[in-house]
Amino acid sequence: MKIYEVLRSYSSTEVHHVKANNEEEALEKFEDGEYSHYKTYDGDYDDLIQVCNDDGPWELDDYEEEYGEFES
Numbered sequence: 001m002k003i004y005e006v007l008r009s010y011s012s013t014e015v016h017h018v019k020a021n022n023e024e025e026a027l028e029k030f031e032d033g034e035y036s037h038y039k040t041y042d043g044d045y046d047d048l049i050q051v052c053n054d055d056g057p058w059e060l061d062d063y064e065e066e067y068g069e070f071e072s
Contacts, residue, residue, distance in 0.1 A: 011043030
């Protein structure tokens with residue numbers, strides 16, 4: 001049996017408050033970290049679920065050597 005890495009993601013939206021004179025300045029200040037975090041909204045899971053193993057799947061022994069005992 002092999003170990004596969006499976007990815008599932010979801011949407012997350014952060015809301016920040018930025019004190020500025022206009023939209024351009026607000027974006028610049030946000031990029032410079034000059035903002036106050038207000039809220040984070042978590043959305044639904046995306047429909048896409050994918051297997052992502054750049055090096056291919058692991059053999060159980062190789063996986064446990066790198067990450068420790070596999071817990072299912």
